[in-house]
Amino acid sequence: MSIELSSLGRVRIAIESGTSAYAVDQSASPANFIDLPVMEGTLAPSRKEEKLDPMTLQTMLDDHDEKVRGPKSCEVNFSTILAGTGVAYTGGVAFASTTTWALGRLLQTIMGGSILTPATTSTVLATAGSTTTTVNVTAGHGTDGTFTTGGPIGVVINGRVEVREVLSTTANSVTVPLAFSAAPSAGAAVYTGYTFWLSENPVDSLQLLVDGMEDSDKFVYAGLQGGFDLDVTTGQFPKLSVKLSGSSWTKRSSAPIAAGANTLFSPAIITDCEFIVGTVGSTTRNLVHCTGETWTPGIEYLDVKSSTAASTVLRKRRNRGRAIAGKFTTYRDASSFDFEAADSGKTDLYFQKQLGSTAGSIVTLVAPTVQCVTTNNADAGGIAGVDVEWEGRNSTVFSTPTAGTYRSSAFKIFVL
Numbered sequence: 231m232s233i234e235l236s237s238l239g240r241v242r243i244a245i246e247s248g249t250s251a252y253a254v255d256q257s258a259s260p261a262n263f264i265d266l267p268v269m270e271g272t273l274a275p276s277r278k279e280e281k282l283d284p285m286t287l288q289t290m291l292d293d294h295d296e297k298v299r300g301p302k303s304c305e306v307n308f309s310t311i312l313a314g315t316g317v318a319y320t321g322g323v324a325f326a327s328t329t330t331w332a333l334g335r336l337l338q339t340i341m342g343g344s345i346l347t348p349a350t351t352s353t354v355l356a357t358a359g360s361t362t363t364t365v366n367v368t369a370g371h372g373t374d375g376t377f378t379t380g381g382p383i384g385v386v387i388n389g390r391v392e393v394r395e396v397l398s399t400t401a402n403s404v405t406v407p408l409a410f411s412a413a414p415s416a417g418a419a420v421y422t423g424y425t426f427w428l429s430e431n432p433v434d435s436l437q438l439l440v441d442g443m444e445d446s447d448k449f450v451y452a453g454l455q456g457g458f459d460l461d462v463t464t465g466q467f468p469k470l471s472v473k474l475s476g477s478s479w480t481k482r483s484s485a486p487i488a489a490g491a492n493t494l495f496s497p498a499i500i501t502d503c504e505f506i507v508g509t510v511g512s513t514t515r516n517l518v519h520c521t522g523e524t525w526t527p528g529i530e531y532l533d534v535k536s537s538t539a540a541s542t543v544l545r546k547r548r549n550r551g552r553a554i555a556g557k558f559t560t561y562r563d564a565s566s567f568d569f570e571a572a573d574s575g576k577t578d579l580y581f582q583k584q585l586g587s588t589a590g591s592i593v594t595l596v597a598p599t600v601q602c603v604t605t606n607n608a609d610a611g612g613i614a615g616v617d618v619e620w621e622g623r624n625s626t627v628f629s630t631p632t633a634g635t636y637r638s639s640a641f642k643i644f645v646l
Contacts, residue, residue: 234443240490241268241308242439243332245339246453249545252435253453253478263439265490266332269469272309275440275451277479278302301541304451304479306438310336312460312468314645316496318589320421321353321368321376331494334424335436336472337643340458340529342432342548343636345381345425354422356385356414357402363513365404365414372399376422380628380637382594382644384421385414390502390587391421393594393644397627407598407627408508408580409515421589423646427639428529428553435546436474441487448482455546457529460595464500464521468585468593477533477543498591503584505558507567510578510599510626516567521610523558525583525595527641553640554597554622556581562607562614569618573602578626594644598625 242263244256256262280300288294313333315326327346328335338344354376357366365385367377377383377396383404384391394406414420436454441447456474505523507516528551536544560566572579579602583595597620604619628637636642 232444234447236442237270238443239273239447240439240441240487241266241273242490243335244437244439245328245335246435246437248433252545253476253540253543255450255452255478255480256437257439257450257480257482260439263437264330264332264335265492266336266438267310267313267492267495269309269311272307272471273440274307275449276305277449278304302478303541304454304476306440306451306454306474306476307472309469309471311495311497312470312585312593312643313495313497314586314591314593315494316590317494318421319423319646320419320589321371326424326494332492333495336470337426339432339434339436340456340472341426341643342429342434343427343639345378345427345636354420356416356418356420358416360414360416362409362411362413362515363406365406365420366402367404367420369402372403373401377404378425380427380639380642381425382423382646384423384589384592384646385410386418386420387412387414391589391592391646392504392587393423393582393584393592393646395582395596395598395627395642395644407513408506408582409513411515411517419589421646423592423644425636426643426645427636428641429639430548432548433545435476438474439482443487445484445486448485449479450482451476451479453477453541453543453546455531457527457531460525460527462500462523462525462583462585462595464503467497467499475531477539477541496591498586498588500585502587504582506582506584508580509572510580518560518567520558520560523556523583525554525556525597527554528552552621555620556597557617557619559608559610559615559617561610562616569602569616570605573605576601579620580627581620581622589646592644592646594646596642596644597622597640598627598642599623599640
């Protein structure tokens with residue numbers, strides 16, 4: 231007998247593609263799984279199985295029926311770093327896919343939508359004549375699939391990459407809804423990246439292989455779906471606290487644990503960031519300094535019950551809720567954005583939080599249509615401030631929202 235530490239282990243992730251694959255055990259095909267970089271000390275799986283009592287009439291006081299095994303269920307909670315792939319996509323570079331990118335699998339499945347932009351065959355650069363809202367790019371790359379309206383573009387400006395959502399494209403240019411801090415110089419590197427967005431009806435689910443150090447500590451958790459909380463504390467790693475629930479689990483055969491290998495994982499701490507605020511329909515960029523910032527996705531799923539399904543669950547269905555909300559404290563300054571006026575005027579705002587400025591390790595959170603719901607005086611560490619609470623809804627940047635489209639998504643994550 232060996233005595234092992236609970237803090238050690240390995241977690242691998244697979245996608246259950248479509249309702250026909252929901253909760254179907256894939257553990258016999260380990261090649262379907264790739265290592266997921268779970269943070270040490272955060273993994274908390276739990277398993278349940280109902281035991282049903284037939285409750286037949288007995289003749290003796292302490293006699294009882296043997297209980298019958300009923301439906302299973304499980305929960306798996308953990309944290310992981312919201313990290314870039316470590317690869318800067320400026321053209322001529324093969325893009326990652328969910329075949330090899332575990333975080334991509336996780337975000338795509340929970341949020342329901344993704345755009346994994348194809349690579350171009352040559353490097354993309356800014357060309358002469360660019361402005362703060364239109365980037366002229368290497369001929370033909372504006373419409374060759376490198377950039378997608380509603381997806382990201384990153385441009386080097388004054389030595390750092392600034393990320394924006396793409397509003398529109400022509401063959402030789404890309405226009406953005408919020409201005410850059412300056413017009414890109416001719417020859418500046420231009421980057422593309424990944425988009426994860428909230429779809430109305432995600433049909434995929436997740437499956438995890440969870441291995442402890444003891445040979446017998448091997449389980450598969452299936453039919454998993456859920457949501458996550460975001461931690462964007464300055465000076466720390468951006469973190470996803472993931473909460474999944476599923477309808478099936480199985481203890482696997484004993485076997486020695488094998489070493490894992492996390493790929494396409496380039497964590498960066500939250501420094502050199504920007505919180506940009508704009509008014510929908512205006513390109514004016516407002517850089518907001520704030521503290522105590524939270525972004526809270528309201529992603530949750532319901533069980534779709536059926537007597538034909540294993541453990542009585544046919545699939546998971548995304549529930550209605552507030553897709554994204556948050557709060558922060560900003561400083562009261564004559565030159566700062568007037569959130570109180572936006573609150574009283576019910577102004578539609580555009581929020582963007584860029585984490586990092588080095589291509590390959592940038593994550594950008596976008597809430598393209600936001601309403602301030604509460605503003606109050608605040609003490610910001612001894613500085614006069616304003617507390618702001620906000621809620622997001624489907625994007626109006628591209629005019630009237632259309633259900634289930636990435637352009638209309640209330641919340642997006644860009645990874646560059």
